[in-house]
Amino acid sequence: MSKLTYALYTGCTAKESTPELLSSTLAVAKKLDIEIVMLDEASCCGASHLQDFDEMLSYVLNARNICYAEKRGLKMITICNTCQLNLMTTKHKLDTDPKVKAEVNKRLADVGLEYKGTVDVEHFLYALIDDYGLDKVREKVKVPLSNFNIAPFYGCHNIRPSELHQHDNPYAPTSLDDLIAALEGNSVDYESKNKCCGFHVDLQAPKTSNALSGGALIDAIDNDADMMVTPCPLCQLNLDLKQDSAGKQLGRDIELPVLHLPQLMALALGCTPEEIGLKYNVTDATKFQLSIES
Amino acid sequence: MKHTLEEVKEEVFKLNKEEHSPDFEHPIKVKLKTFRFNAETDYLPHYKTYEMTVTKDELMLDLLNRIKWEHDGSFSYRRSCRHGICGACGIKVNGKATLACKQNAQELVKLFGDELVIEPQSQKRAIKDMIIDKGDFWQKHADVKPYVDADIPEHPTEETRISPERNELFLDSDYCIQCGGCHYACPVLEVNEDYLGPAAFVAAYRFSIDPRDKSSQERLETTAELGSGVWDCVKCNECVEACPKDLDPFEKITKLHNMQFEQGVAKRNVATKHAEGFTRSIKKYGFLDEQDIVMYSEGLGVVKHMSEALKMIKKGKVHPFDVMKKKMPRSKNLDEIRKLIKTSQTNKL
Numbered sequence: 001m002s003k004l005t006y007a008l009y010t011g012c013t014a015k016e017s018t019p020e021l022l023s024s025t026l027a028v029a030k031k032l033d034i035e036i037v038m039l040d041e042a043s044c045c046g047a048s049h050l051q052d053f054d055e056m057l058s059y060v061l062n063a064r065n066i067c068y069a070e071k072r073g074l075k076m077i078t079i080c081n082t083c084q085l086n087l088m089t090t091k092h093k094l095d096t097d098p099k100v101k102a103e104v105n106k107r108l109a110d111v112g113l114e115y116k117g118t119v120d121v122e123h124f125l126y127a128l129i130d131d132y133g134l135d136k137v138r139e140k141v142k143v144p145l146s147n148f149n150i151a152p153f154y155g156c157h158n159i160r161p162s163e164l165h166q167h168d169n170p171y172a173p174t175s176l177d178d179l180i181a182a183l184e185g186n187s188v189d190y191e192s193k194n195k196c197c198g199f200h201v202d203l204q205a206p207k208t209s210n211a212l213s214g215g216a217l218i219d220a221i222d223n224d225a226d227m228m229v230t231p232c233p234l235c236q237l238n239l240d241l242k243q244d245s246a247g248k249q250l251g252r253d254i255e256l257p258v259l260h261l262p263q264l265m266a267l268a269l270g271c272t273p274e275e276i277g278l279k280y281n282v283t284d285a286t287k288f289q290l291s292i293e294s
Numbered sequence: 295m296k297h298t299l300e301e302v303k304e305e306v307f308k309l310n311k312e313e314h315s316p317d318f319e320h321p322i323k324v325k326l327k328t329f330r331f332n333a334e335t336d337y338l339p340h341y342k343t344y345e346m347t348v349t350k351d352e353l354m355l356d357l358l359n360r361i362k363w364e365h366d367g368s369f370s371y372r373r374s375c376r377h378g379i380c381g382a383c384g385i386k387v388n389g390k391a392t393l394a395c396k397q398n399a400q401e402l403v404k405l406f407g408d409e410l411v412i413e414p415q416s417q418k419r420a421i422k423d424m425i426i427d428k429g430d431f432w433q434k435h436a437d438v439k440p441y442v443d444a445d446i447p448e449h450p451t452e453e454t455r456i457s458p459e460r461n462e463l464f465l466d467s468d469y470c471i472q473c474g475g476c477h478y479a480c481p482v483l484e485v486n487e488d489y490l491g492p493a494a495f496v497a498a499y500r501f502s503i504d505p506r507d508k509s510s511q512e513r514l515e516t517t518a519e520l521g522s523g524v525w526d527c528v529k530c531n532e533c534v535e536a537c538p539k540d541l542d543p544f545e546k547i548t549k550l551h552n553m554q555f556e557q558g559v560a561k562r563n564v565a566t567k568h569a570e571g572f573t574r575s576i577k578k579y580g581f582l583d584e585q586d587i588v589m590y591s592e593g594l595g596v597v598k599h600m601s602e603a604l605k606m607i608k609k610g611k612v613h614p615f616d617v618m619k620k621k622m623p624r625s626k627n628l629d630e631i632r633k634l635i636k637t638s639q640t641n642k643l
Contacts, residue, residue, distance in 0.1 A: 012582040015623045017611045040626040043580040046572055048529050052551035053569040053641055060638040061576070064630065107637050111630040160531035161542075169405055170535055171390045196481050196530035203591055204565040205526050211485040212528065241602055282605050 004131055005035040007074040007119075009065060011083040012044050013233040020277025021233050024262040025079050025124065027275035031140060031266075032132060039076070041068045045086040047234075048157075048200060056103070062090035063104045063115040075131075076121045079262065081157035081232035084123045088164050091121055123158055125231045125261060126167050129175055134182040142270030143292050145185035150264065151225035151256075152176035152187055153216065153239065154194050155232035170194060176231065176261070183268040190223040192216035199238040207249065213238050214246030217254050227288065231261040240282045257285035267292060321347045324403055326357060329413040330369075331420050339420065341411075342366075348399050355383055355394040358412075358424070371424035378538065381473035385424050386413045391475035391536035415478035431474050434490045438498040438516060443509040454506050467500035467546060469539040476533035476543050488522040492533035492543035495524060499546040502553065514559040517550050524550045525565035555641035562643060567591045570643040577635055580625025585612060 006029075014022040029036045042065045044050075051058040066087060069076035078084040094101040095117045105114055122130070128137065159170040168175050173194050180187040198212030217239060220228050230236050240258040247254035259267075259281065266276040267288060278285040324346060331339035344365050348357065355373060362369045372382040376395045383394040388406040402410055412424075419426040446454070476492040477483065483491050490498075498517050502510040517523040524547050533543040551569065554560040568591040575583040589596050606612045613621070625631060 012584065015581060016584045017606060019611070041630075043625050043631045044572065044576050044582040046576075047582065049569045050572040050576075051548055053555060053566075053572065053643070054639055055548060055552055056640060057573070057635065057638045060634050061631065064634060107634060110637060111627075111633055113630075156528075156530040156532075161534040161544075163534075171388060172406060196528050196532070198528055200529045201482075201526055203568055203588070204520055204563075205486070208482055208486050208526060208528065212481060241605065244601070280609050280611050282609055282611070 003033065003035050005037060005074055006077040006127065007039050007069040007072055008036045009039050009042050009045075009069075009076055009078050009083060009087065009121075011078065011080040011233070012047075013237070014079060018233045018236065018260065018280065020263060020280040021079060021236075021260045023275050023277050024260060024266040024271065027271040028262045028265045028269060031269040031271060032128075032137070034132065037072060037074060039065070039068050045083045048082050048086060051086070058086070059090050059093060059100065059104050060107050062087050063094060064108060064111075064113060066091060066119065066121065067108065067113045067115055069119045069121075070116055074119065075127065076119055077124050077127050078121065079124050079231075079260075080234065081123065081155040082234050084121065085157035085164070087121045091117065092164055123231060125158070125175060125179065128179070129167070134178055137179070137265075138182040138184075141183055141268045143268050145180075145183045145264070145268050147291065148185050148226045148288070149188050149224050150180050150185045151190060151220035151223065151228045152180060152193050153197070153220075153228050153230040153235055153258075155230055155235040156196050158231055159194060176229070179261070180229070180264075183265065185264075185268075188220060188223050188225045190219045190225070192219040197235040197238045199234045202238060202242075206245070209238065210242060210246040210249045213242055214250045214252070214254060217243065217246065217256050218250065218252055221254070221256055225256060227257045227259055227264075227285065229259045229261055229264045233260060236260055243283055255283060257281060257283050257288070259285060259288075321349045322400065322403060323408065324348050324357075324399070325409045326361065327409055327411045328361060328369075328423075329411075329417070329420070330423055332423075333421050339417065348403070350398075350400050352399045353395055354385070354387065354392055354397045354399050354402070357399055358383070358385075358394055370422040379471055381471035384415050384473040384475050384478075384538075386415055386478075387411065389413075391415065391479045391538075393473055393475065393538035396538050415474055426478075428474055430487075431472075431477050431491075431493065434477075434494040435472065435497055437490060438494045438501075438513055439509050440494075440497040440501060442501055442504050442507050444506040445508070446506070456505060460503075460505055464500045464503045466539075466541045467496050467503075469541050470496050470500070471539060473538060475536040475538055479532040479536035481530060481532060482526055482528055486521070486526060489526050490517065490522050492527075492547065495527075495550060496541065496543050496546045499550050499553075502550075510553075511557065511559065514550065514554055514557060518554050518559055518561070520563060520565060524554075552641065555643060560643055564591050564593075564595065566643055567593075573635060573639060577632055579622045580628050580631050581623050583622055585614075 043061050046058045154173050159168045159173050162170050177187040196212050198209035202209040243254040278289050326344045327341050330342050344361050358371050374380040374382045378396040388411050414420045414424045414426045416426050482489045498513045501507050502513045527547050560566045571587050571590045
């Protein structure tokens with residue numbers, strides 16, 4: 001079998017405030033012998049906000065992003081739920097609405113590009129499940145995570161709308177639980193795992209955001225979670241960074257490390273502390289590194 | 295080629311068989327763990343489990359009927375048309391917003407297993423079993439003027455013509471049956487009572503896009519308010535998932551956002567600047583400048599993010615001098631991105 005090769009769309013967060021996401025993703029790919037080609041031409045996807053200002057502009061920029069994966073003839077993978085949904089929404093629109101596709105392509109022609117619709121766009125989590133296989137991931141585990149209760153937090157934009165996402169039942173998703181099981185961790189069953197973290201209104205409605213993120217964290221804590229794990233860096237930021245303000249609003253002390261999915265995998269696959277980057281997590285997560293080393 | 299009636303019957307049977315997997319071809323046993331509550335007499339709700347054998351054609355409404363007819367005549371739920379058009383029989387099954395008369399029961403067994411948890415759309419608004427007080431839903435619906443506001447003479451001499459293209463724009467919003475599925479699936483409404491909610495937004499969009507209507511500006515202003523309007527949407531897509539008519543309320547919310555800018559209703563505030571501010575960074579770097587977008591959107595309000603900013607600086611996640619030194623990552627072929635923004639951007643703040 002030839003080597004799995006993907007075009008990686010990093011998104012902005014992995015290049016800026018969550019460098020640990022990018023380093024752990026690349027480290028995991030290396031351990032699994034997956035080749036990653038960086039999409040250096042890519043721009044921001046608009047993070048579901050640009051479309052509110054100018055929907056057409058959002059389609060054009062995301063179509064351009066996909067064009068560069070098409071040029072390389074590679075499946076495009078993402079490591080952020082919101083990037084995934086924005087790219088998927090654009091792909092779906094262009095693949096089903098010839099009028100919009102023609103309008104977008106007219107503009108892309110000015111810069112010598114054409115959107116064809118020839119490649120798939122998939123989140124890393126689902127690419128691993130579909131193309132690599134969780135059984136093979138299990139074989140590569142060096143440090144079983146059996147000492148940890150891990151609360152999976154799916155993040156809205158990987159499971160809803162289910163018309164676009166074909167993998168999980170949005171009311172009872174299992175993919176992240178399955179991956180945790182493959183890493184031999186104990187996945188925590190709790191009601192908030194498929195709920196919203198509130199990230200997208202953090203600026204204009206911090207109370208809503210805190211109520212949603214704080215509620216999910218407390219739910220995980222009360223179900224004996226040692227940590228939370230999420231495939232989305234926006235969920236990760238909101239859940240990791242805002243624990244003090246959410247706790248203050250909800251009248252509870254909240255302290256729960258929140259890991260990116262590739263960080264959790266990197267721990268189990270035996271990547272280096274530098275690659276895993278737990279020192280960057282705001283709520284202290286370095287204890288997991290120590291616990292694994294001892 | 296001529297077919298006998300027997301042949302046609304056999305063909306239909308074969309098609310049915312193909313449509314349903316063999317496991318679900320036959321009646322199956324299900325447990326219905328059902329929310330029971332009477333606000334007039336009960337201190338707390340409880341759950342009662344009913345067991346029954348369900349055939350492949352039975353709808354959730356049939357099962358509600360069977361609870362009432364075969365088990366407990368006091369079991370209460372709203373029902374009327376049985377044709378997915380009156381919106382009365384909305385419930386939740388295992389947390390999934392469900393219009394009982396449209397939802398095949400065995401399909402839900404496929405999704406959730408053979409124990410189905412039957413609950414009202416909103417437990418905190420429960421009056422009796424599945425029946426809830428929908429007062430908040432109707433009030434918010436009324437708040438957006440859910441009708442065509444037009445000066446049409448009593449005896450018009452000609453009809454108002456609407457082009458097929460325009461009709462296309464509001465056609466699916468017209469399918470809304472006010473069942474409340476999206477409204478009671480929305481997490482924002484759980485924590486913010488002022489929020490109008492997805493169903494009200496669909497109505498606001500539907501009538502604002504109608505060429506006969508003269509209250510579009512007013513509706514756009516109502517739905518632009520911070521705290522109650524579209525800017526408080528968390529973009530979770532729960533409403534899209536909940537809608538039994540597949541009319542994508544989230545798409546209508548995006549359209550309302552766009553219309554605020556197109557029609558000059560958008561005021562400069564933290565939310566509108568946040569949406570518009572993306573173009574600012576993308577023009578400069580291709581990427582979003584995460585620090586700049588917060589400072590630009592908040593203005594002086596940025597001080598309230600100081601404690602979080604300090605935490606991020608302490609952890610080495612952000613570097614305060616990046617903004618000044620422009621140590622931002624840049625997309626390759628940035629000139630293409632700039633050109634595309636120039637040719638594609640139509641809205642302004």
